[in-house]
Amino acid sequence: MKSILITGANRGLGLGLVKQLAKDVKSPKYIIGTCRNIEKAKDLQEVRTQHSNVHILELDIRNTDSFPHFTEEVKNILCVDGLNVLFNNAGCASKSTRINLVKTEQFTEVFQTNLIGPVMLTKALLPLLKKAASNSPKQYCIEGGAIINMSSILGSITLNDIGGMYPYRCSKAALNMATKTLSIDLKSDGILVTSIHPGWVKTDLGGQGAPMQVNDSISQIIDLMKNLNESHNGGFYQYDGKKLEW
Template sequence: MPGTILITGSNRGIGLEMCRQFAADGWRVLACCRDLPNATELRSLRERYPNLRLFQLDVTDYGHMATLAKALEGEAIDILFNNAGYYGPKGVSFGQVDRDEWRRVLESNTIAPYMMAETFADNVAASEHRVIAVVSSKVGSIADNSSGGGYIYRSSKTAVNQVVKSLSVDLRERGISVIALHPGWVKTAMGGPNALISAEESVAGLKKVLLETNPENSGRFVNYDGTEIPW
C-alpha cells in the first residue's frame, strides 16, 4: 500500500527523481527544497502528480524546520528521506582545508539530518513503514579510504554514518528503522557527467532498499544495489 514520504533536496538530481518515482507509484510525496520559487522542474512535476505537495525548507534553518513540523503535525510519514546536502570545495588536500567551508558542510550533511530525525520522529513513529534514511556516500567509509584527502566531505559522511547508527539504537523501541544509503556515482550536478549511473537507475535501487528496510536490517550502510558497505 502506498504511504507518505518526505524528501529533502527535492529540486534536482536524486531528490527530484525520488519524488517522480514515488509519486508515480501513488505515494503521497512531501517534497522539500531550499528555493521553491526557482525549482522549475519540481514545480512542473507537481502539475503531473496531485499527490505531490511542495514545501520550502532550508534544512540548516532549524526555526524553519520547526515551522514545517507544526504544519505537518499529526501527519504520518512512512519514510523520511534525508537527501539535501552540500559537497563544498572539491579536491581538498592536506594543507588546503577551508575551516569555514568545513563547518558549512558538517552543518548540512551531519547536523541537519539528525535535526530532521529529531523533529519528525513522532510523524515517522505514527506511520506503517517507519523508516528514516540518510543519503551518505561510500567516501565516508573508513574501511574504503585508501586514497586520503577529501577531508571536508569525507568527514561529514563518516560522521552522519555514526548518527545513523546511534539513531537506529535510540529509535528501535519506537519501531523506527534507520539506514545510511550510498546512491552510487550518479550523473547529477554533484556527481558530474562522467558518473557511472543515471539518477533513474540509482533511485530505482534506493527505492527497493527503502521499501525492504525493517527493524532486522536497521543500522546498516547500504549501497543502492542492496549490498552492504563497511563502515
C-alpha cells in the same frame, strides 16, 4: 507507505526520487519534496502539476530555527496520518581535496548541511514518525516508520584508500554514526534507520564523469526501500542492497 518526505528534492537524486515515486504503481498518498526556493524549483513544480499527491515545502536544511514551523506545515499536509519515511537527501560537498587546501569554513558549511541539519530535522519530525510506526502493524520497514539517510561510500573509513575530500568524507562518516545511534535509540519505537550510498551518479555533486544515471540509481534505491526490514536497521547499504563496511 502512505507518506514520504524527501529533502533536497528540486534536483538530482531528490528530484529523481519524487518523479519515480509519483509514477509508481503503489505511489504514496503523500509525497512531500523540499527545496530552498519553490519559485526556482521548476522541475519539481512540473511534477506537482502532474501528480496531485506531490507537495512542495520550502526548507533550508541549514536553518534549524525554521524546523518547528516546518513541522507544522508537514502536519497540515498529513492531517491525521503520521510520517512513514523521512529521506534525508539534501547535502553538499566541498571542492577541496587535499589537506593543504582545506579551510575551516568548508568544514562548517558541509557539517551543517550533511550532519547537523538531518539530525535536527529528524528530531523535529520524530513525533510524526513515531505516530506512523505506532499505527502500523509492521515495524522496521517503510510501511511503519523509517529514516533513510543519503550517505556515501566516501564516508566509509574502511574503504577509504585514496584520501582527500576531508569535509565531505568526515561529514558522511559522522552521518553514518548518527544513523547507527538513531537505530539504537529508536529501536523500541519500531522505527528503522539506515544509510544508503546511491552510487557515483551524474548530478551536480557527482559530476558529468560519473558512470550512473539518476534514474538507474533511484530505481534500485526504491526497490531497496520496499524491501527494508529489521535486518537493515542501523546498517550501511549500497543502492543495490549490498552491505557496505563502515
